[in-house]
Amino acid sequence: MDVLEKAFELLSKHALCEHCLGRQFAQLGYSMENNVRGSALKVSLTLQANDIANQKSAEGIKRLKVLATKGFSREAQETLKHLKKRITKKEMPGNCFLCESRFELVEGLTQKALKVLEDYEYSTYLVGIELPVKVEEREDEFKAAFNIGYGESIKHEFGRLLGKALGERTGKEVDYLAPDVVVVVNPFLEKIRLQVNPLFVAGRYRKIVRDIPQSKWFCSDCHGKGCEKCGGTGKLYPESVEELASKPLLEATLGEKSAFHAAGREDIDARMLGTGRPFVIEVSKPKKRFVDLKQVEALINAAAVGKVEVSDLRFTTKDMVRRLKKGEGAQKEYLLLAEFENELSDEDLHMLEEKLSNITVKQQTPLRVLHRRSDLIREKYIYKVKVKKVSLKRALMEIRCQGGLYVKELVSGDEGRTVPNVSDLLKNRAKTLKLDVLNVIMDG
Ligand SMILES: [Zn+2]
Ligand SMILES: [Zn+2]
Incomplete structure (x- = not known):
């Protein structure tokens, strides 16, 4: 290909600005913009046309006119003027064919x-x-x-x-x-x-009181609009971990809204202790990104004092949300206070520790969550169970297990849907009085 002839062929068919002409040769020559390529081609073609005009006038003038009109070339226009040739306004194209200028x-x-x-x-x-x-x-x-x-x-x-x-x-x-x-x-x-794009802030939370849900819990009657049942708040619980942790961050970042992602969740009536549960807050359309997270952390903890504590706030990426969701299955440690129908013997405690450590539990979706989770049998591993009697009919159980095990049902048996379970093993019906999450162990 003769580059100059190709460029002239394009120009004789279509009006092209310097960018659009140069772009057709974009991979020739380095360290220059397309308009520089286009301009260089037009200048070179003008020189060539001038040379042709000097030998056989008609052909050279014709080429100069193409350059002056379809090429928008000031140099070609001036050259024509010098050769006492005119171009009329009517001959001038409006815009570049490709980019419309x-x-x-x-x-x-x-x-x-x-x-x-x-x-x-x-x-x-x-x-x-x-x-x-x-x-x-x-x-x-x-x-x-x-x-x-x-x-x-x-x-x-x-x-x-x-x-x-x-x-x-x-x-x-x-x-x-x-x-x-x-x-x-x-x-x-x-x-x-x-x-x-959203801003992602990771951290851990501890929930040191019971009866605060992890996420905003909309009123089942009005679904958030506000009605008599919920006192116009639209919510079943006045506050949640999500709201307590997100509000100060949302205010600091001037975001539009926020979403709360966590590695699993504890029951409303369970506390979340130990080093806390990992979470990520996703802030949509933040105006401020360079916020002082130590300061935000202090604001959250001051406003939620005695209820929720957050720690280790840091900026993270969307990828962390995916890891959190996967981390739902990470190991968890629970402390649980169980109450039995009949008195407990020391052998009972031994038997529980032995039969419930290093075993796989088959757990059908608990009756109490059936309305929101599909009815499946899940297998969950229990690493270790420690039992301590605290009164004739009460015991503290420390359970380290795979995340996703419903521990209340491990105690009650959930009408035979969790196998094995504490009630059936002891032939002594048991229920959970109090539950705390002691630790959420994330790998990586
Ligand atoms: Zn163009
Ligand atoms: Zn309502």
């Missing part, structure tokens, strides 16, 4: 994007480009018709130019995988849309 808007779009970004804190960004379908189709057809092998796409060039301009003005970094913000630009509608 939208590359002229890059600076203006950059300014607009900077304005939209002003309200947000971010360290990384990415530019996304939206184009009308007809624009991309037109370029595809053009490339096929002229057998263009070296081109870059118009979308890619817009993205690259805007991305570079934003980086130069803001000093921020491009992140292709997980940017804080995505600036979506439509150069044809001259519209900018900002996609603000």
Whole structure:
């Protein structure tokens, strides 16, 4: 391929700006922008046409006119003027065939994007480009018709130019995988849309009182709207771990809303002790990302004093949410106070420790959660059970097991749905009076 002849062939068919002409040769030559390629081609073609005009006037003038009109070349226009040839206004095309001269808007779009970004804190960004379908189709057809092998796409060039301009003005970094913000630009509608990605904050919580649910519990009658049953709050419980932990963070980040993810959950009436349960709060559309998490942690703990404590707050990624969900099956340690129908003997305690350590329990979905979980038999491992009698009919049980085991049902037997179980092993019906989670052991 003769590069110059190819460029002239394109120009003689279609009006092309410097960007769109240069882009068809984007993979030739390094360290230059497409408009520089386009400009160099047009200047070279002008020199060549001038030389032809000097030998056989008509052909050279014809080529200069193509360059002056469809090539928008100021150099060709001046050369024609010098040769005392005129081009009429009517001969001038309106816009570039491929981009409709939208590359002229890059600076203006950059300014607009900077304005939209002003309200947000971010360290990384990415530019996304939206184009009308007809624009991309037109370029595809053009490339096929002229057998263009070296081109870059118009979308890619817009993205690259805007991305570079934003980086130069803001000093921020491009992140292709997980940017804080995505600036979506439509150069044809001259519209900018900002996609603000969520902020993820990880930590651990301890719940030191009973009767606070982990997540916001909507009223079963009004589903959050507020009714007589819930006193207009829309909730069955006035507060939750989720709300206590999320509110100060949401306020500090000026986010739109938040979601609470945790590695499993304890029953409402169980405490969560030890080093606490891992969680991640996902804040949607945060305006502030550079928040002092030590300060947020102090605010949460001050507002929730005596109820919930959070610790070890730190920034994390979406990936942590996936790991938490997987971690639901991680080991758990429980402390449970059981009450029996009949008196307990020392042999009973020994027998329980022996029969319940290092075993697999078959557990059919408990009756009390059947309404929200499908009816399956799950196998869960118990590593160790320690039992201590505290009165004639009461014992403390320490249970280390695989996460997801319903320990209250391990005690009661849940009408034979959990096998083995404490009640059946001792032939002495037992129930749970108090339950605490002592530890959630996450690997990694
Ligand atoms: Zn163009
Ligand atoms: Zn209600």
